[in-house]
Amino acid sequence: MSVSDHSPDIAPDIAPDLSPDIAPGGRSFPGARRPDRSYWVSSGGLPIATYEWGAPDAPPVAMAHGGFDFAGTFDVLAPMLVAGGRRVISWDARGHGSSGHAELYSWNADLRDAAAVIDVASPDEPMVFFGHSKGGGMMLDLAHALPHRLTHLVNIDGLPSKNNWPDLADHERTKMLRGELEGWLDHRREVAAAQRHPGTIEELAARRMRMNPRLTQEWLEYLVPIGGEQVVDGEGVSGGWRWRLDAALRFGGFGPWRPEWSMQRLPGIGVPVLGVLGLENEMMGWGTKPADVIPNSPPVFRFEALEGVGHFVHIEQPEVVAGFVLEFLEANP
């Protein structure tokens, strides 16, 4: 698959010569820098907005963001890795940021989208796989599916553990599942007409802070014009901002997936692995503890567990994470 082969027919509603937007969003944040270039990648016809920081011939790092995030959340970390001589490639997951809003969403579809980006961004040279949260779990899976495509794996608070999921009595579980099932089916009935609520930049940032309580208002306001869009009515009057996040996507949910299935991928990784946990519990995190991880250590493993840091480790402590990554890559050439 190549960009030029697929771009013209991937996005009938997006002009093929119009690359994903990488203009500054109008807000600044210390150390943040928009990508150097962008392009579309087709994943089975769905346009995936892909971004790069750094020299095109530098060794590549593929970075997968977490659920409800977008590639712009790497605007601080990516330039730090570029300063260390790397090329960073990231993409907006389907339904997130500038990528296409799909009819359907699934873990396997996200994996296929990531594989399509990797094929286009670095068709021959193996790369570092890096992922945060859900993106960390995806890259763990891809390390097994595409072992010939990676040199190292970096996982940032993306190691789900069964040990930290509550044990429930059967009758409580049955009751809880009914609420989840009906809630989800009701959501599916309404989703055709659903839209994200608009608001000012400050309001959207404040809303996001409910999910990201340890991040600063300044950072979240920086993200709004990058991950959001201005709502304009038929007469050109602005109605504020709205996250470019498909309203079909819903936090939480149910399904056959079990958290331990992700952790079981870890011991079998054959390349050097860096794992970083933030030990402060947050609603977006897994609550995984070092004792859950250590028995599953792969053969070459650097593991860091940070006290006083939450789930968004790379945003709270970008210098620390960049330092870990660059040291780890240098120590394991």
Next chain:
Amino acid sequence: MSTVEPPAAHEAQASSRNVIRLTHGKVRIALHLLREGWGRPLLLLHGLGECTPSNVPALAEPWPGPIYGLDFTGHGSSTIPTGGGYTAEILMADVDAALRHLGKATILGRGLGAYIALLIAGGRPSLVRGIVLTDGPGLVGGGIRPGTTHVPTVDTHRPGPPDPHAMAELSRDVRPTDYAIEYVRQIMQWSELDTPIAVAAVVRPEWLAAVVGEVGVIECPVADGLALFTDQT
């Protein structure tokens, strides 16, 4: 995002029958009226890669009420989405869209449709009065736990129907036994019937073997299963 519509000839064939177009999210799904009648409807759910048959199958003939068939997303006359992303749960919501239109129904599911029948009966117990599960494509699924991770290559130059993404993804969906049992218990907790699940399938993948072991499940031929649910209360 635009979608790939089924070929025109296929649409023409579909429109020659009684087809009701329903919306589920960004997808249009086709609900076929196969036979008119009075009373509670029987809803047929097809197997993986199949579509609603043109005529009432012989097994369903004795049903006294109207008979409908639903084409799942990516199958038959329903929308083929761009870029896949299928799960059994999304097909459960396809059926929920049909039940919103039909009201309370009995369901006869074959293959993949049998598994989806179990899910929707647990998801909407007040709208499902009895399910009959029988053999067909996609009955097994991807086993009870994930296998070796694999990113299937899908030939999108032949978009279907059936959607090749559906064939790749729904033949690998994981069906843990405890997950299937959770749905049985949902059904048992809120169904108005003592025996709301009839298993007519000869093949018993692990998820279905676990279902058969639960209270409220009977093993019998399709005709007997349908007969259990034919009263019109």
